[in-house]
Amino acid sequence: MAQDFLVELGTEELPPTALHTLMEAFAEGIEQGLKGAELEFGEVKAYAAPRRLAVAVSGLADRQQDKQIEKLGPAVKAAFDKDGKPSKAAEGFARSNGVTVDQLSRKETDKGERLAFVSEQKGADTVSLLPGIVERSLAQLPIPKRMRWGARRExxxxxVHWLLMLFGNEVVEGEVLGLQAGNTTRGHRFHCNRELEVHSPKDYVQKLRDPGHVVVDFAERREMIRDQVTAEAHNVNGEAVIEDDLLDEVTALVEWPVALTGRFEERFLDVPAEALISSMKEHQKYFHVVDGDGQLLPFFITVANIDSQDPRQVIEGNERVIRPRLSDAAFFFETDKKTSLEARREKLKQVIFQQKLGTIYDKTERLAALAPRIAAAIGADETEAERAAKLCKSDLVTEMVFEFADLQGVAGYYYAENDGEPLDVAKAMYEQYMPKFAGDELPKSQTGTVLALADRLDTLVGIFGIGQPPSGSRDPFALRRASLGVIRLVVEKKLDLDLRKLLELARDNYPRTALGEYNSVVEQALAYILERFRARYEDQGVPAEVFMAVAARNLSRPLDIDNRVHAVHAFSQLPEAAALAAANKRVSNILAKLDGPVPSSVDESLLKEDAEQALYAAVKDAQQQVQPLYAAAMFTDGLAGLSGLRESVDSFFDNVMVMAEDEQLRNNRLALLAQLRALFLEVADISLLAPAK
Incomplete structure (x- = not known):
């Protein structure tokens, strides 16, 4: 008979940034454990609050199904001698299963008739399996560092403080993490700090809500907070900025959310908004409020874990806490403005970029040499690019960034603006870090785009040059992210840049002695970037062989590569694509076996067969049709035009002997195939679309 199952582990306050992950992993572990035990069950629901992880399973079978176990023994031919007496192999097989030979059955298999032993295995009771399933799931949780407490070994x-395990209305007897299972949970630490009996899994959520004062459903609690924070902001004629990561963290900090609005002095609005927001978000877990134009308002919204009878006291307490934080930010800002970014460059000589690659100052010098070259290539202002490159890391040695590390670049923008630098130079201070993550926005200014490219290319060349590429999950210099950033900047900004040339320029700015891999670093870094390109297309649903067909051309201009990949992908969807890919593969194999050079010119007078004459005419027509398209980089239209070759190609291979005994005929036909293949190779190696045999 199926019953509902509930397990809850009660703990000290769990790490808020990890709570949602732990909740999902616990439920996943329980689900996999039940599947592994071959138990039938319905919905699996995960719950989590700061002091508990729980999983509820509906319709869980009360026992495993009985099943027949079949073991195969030796072949019947080898199991008996000519007189029908059992062999040692037969007797040994019977003995190992605790029966006599005459109690064995026979089974027909693809390898002939064999002896078999069939037994019935009784299914175990579910309650006997549950403690082990729960314990294994907890042991597999993604916890980087576990702790012990008191004299306990667990x-x-x-x-951990309590363990609730119910199957239907009955407690599941068992011990997990040194705790004996029971049917009690505990309410809110302040509103209901006592044990609560849970009589069945269906009572759990409501019992914790009332009288427990705990909203145990993470998703429900999250939406309650969103609604409350939104309403509080509307009360002060503003809009709350609710970021998912902060919302998740706050949800993991409270069991009974109550949103409250506080305010700070308007004088603090003279400080960069990002610094105030960082103080409120990172240190206090407050939501900030903006007006209709997105400008910061002097309010914050905190989410308390208690339903206070005097909320004003809670609000005033939070206002007292945030005031010195904002005062510090204001002090740092005013102090930093007294020293220009230019004057701060000298301090960068004391900040190491990488032991073998020198200081951050050295890096800005290299960027100041590289950025103008990139600017010239895309028509940007070379002077501004050089100026931005020299100043781009100076904010790393300001008080503001020392206190608020996430403001690097942002602080640089405000200080460059204060110093009277050109607007694009100031913008480049924070745009140099864009995109920071997948889906992040790109720089809007040309100078910011140039600096973002230069910074990443310099790092890629330097780290590859000293022989420290990423390995496995280790990527201390974020080269994967840097590579994806380079690709997005070039492709999405439609910059016709040659990565090989840019990497060579970046390499040449390093002292030759600094890079142990000086001669090979450009190709290493280029190959790494292009490999990220391949992964990007796979994420977009483009098959790997499409990218490999283009990569076979050994190209290094991402915008050109992107154009060709989309063209080849479109071609691969055509009904003629498979046959033409197979034909290209066949031609490639034929030409690869030649000892000497591939014949290039076709003598029309040597075309004897109707099929080869038809293919020659089709190839000549296709050449005239696609060459203008290729010249204009209209590769999609070009390849689509070549799809009409299928019929003549198929006819040629059906009716013409390529490797004829007559050398002139053979070479002429090889030249024709070479011209056919060249039509496709102009774009990509289409033969790679054909499935491997």
Missing amino acids: EFVRP
């Missing part, structure tokens, strides 16, 4: 992310 380990978990936080000390």
